Amino acid sequence: MSINTGHGLPFLPGNTFRDVTKSAHHRPQTLSYKNGYALPHRPKVGIGQAPLLSSELTQSEINQFSSQTSALTYGTAHYSPALDVIPAHVAYDKKVLRFYGYFQQEVLHSPQEGYRVRPVVLYYYLEDDSMCIIEPVVENSGIPQGKLIKRQRLPKNDRGDHYHWKDLNVGMDLVVYGTVYRVTHCDSYTQDFMESEGLVLNDPEPTPVDPYIQRRTQAGRSYITPSVFDRLHQFLTMDRKVLRFFALWDHTDSLYGEARPVTIQYYLVDDSVEIREVHEPNSGRDPFPVLLRRQRLPKNIKPACSKSLSYFSYWH
Incomplete structure (x- = not known):
């Protein structure tokens, strides 16, 4: 059944009316044969023999609508003016x-x-x-x-x-x-x-x-009189320079004592001394040659129980 809408009414439920007396609802024929060829032609009536809107318009009105198809479909173009404020x-x-x-x-x-x-x-x-x-x-x-x-x-x-x-x-x-x-x-x-x-x-x-x-970066207080000797110059000029002396450790006067060959190494960079024992093959002794580790060697040894504050002198 066809639906007739009132002019000016929106196409919503309650605003449409059906023609109950209309019984033809077929589509019009638009295809035919002419001289053996199938040719289409424009329909003259709508569905159910309803009149077409195009038949009620003049050719000038149809041409006017055809030129405004984009405006009718998408609306008129609106160009926003240029912004004077630049976004942040x-x-x-x-x-x-x-x-x-x-x-x-x-x-x-x-x-x-x-x-x-x-x-x-x-x-x-x-x-x-x-x-x-x-x-x-x-x-x-x-x-x-x-x-x-x-x-x-x-x-x-x-x-x-x-x-x-x-x-x-x-x-x-x-x-x-x-x-x-x-x-x-x-x-x-x-x-x-x-x-x-x-x-x-x-x-x-x-x-x-x-x-x-x-407090940690502050230099610790030193009660030793600073030396006038330039230790930096000694380090730069005497680094990796070692004096080596060959000596004999003789303690035959003690029980089972004997004479052992040793080497005395003197490091010029910091005036330290190291004493090493020379081991012979199959001597039967432990493989620990260091008799005195590297350190500054004092000339006079003071007993630990002594309370004297005498000045220590080292070998040079």
Whole structure:
């Protein structure tokens, strides 16, 4: 059955009406034979002998609709005007602000240190207002270093706000996830950018020295009078130069004593002495030739129980 829609009504349930008296619903024939050839022709009526809309229009109206097919299908083209504002991801692409600072880490159950001063570098990416915090890696430090906070938008407060580059300045405390970072200074590009935006930066601050590291790097106090002899010159000129003397260790006066050949090696680089025993084949002795390990050999030996503070002299 055909469906007749009212003019101006949307094609929705309740807005369509069926002609119950109509009984023909076949499609019109559009194929025929002419002089033995199958040829198509344009239909003159619609389904169920319903009149076609094209038959009710004039040829000029049909030509007008054919020229506006794209507009009827896709609508009229709308050209958006050029934007005067450049997006942030384009204007601030690969532009990063760099601040330097530190934070103090509390050390528990240690009698040698109460806190540690750990320097950090804060990077602010202007394209998406994200930040990351990196600690410079120190070799053999024994603590995990490197990227402390990965690149992300850092929360500013409990209301959901995030840090913006307008909130950053030198000489301020930056609280991130419960850790207080002290910003001490920034690089020249960051300073020029801040000043171009009308922000006045505070004076830079020095980074405090870790007390434990400072105590370890301090030279130990020496109560020995420094020598006027240039030991560096001795090391550069006398390195790998060894004097070798052949001697005889005679202790025949003791029980089962005998004379043993030894070599005395004198190292000119540090005035140390080493004594080695010369072993003969099938001597039956243990293969440990070192009688005296390499060391500075004193001329006068003082007993361990003596309390005298006499000056030691060494062989030279």
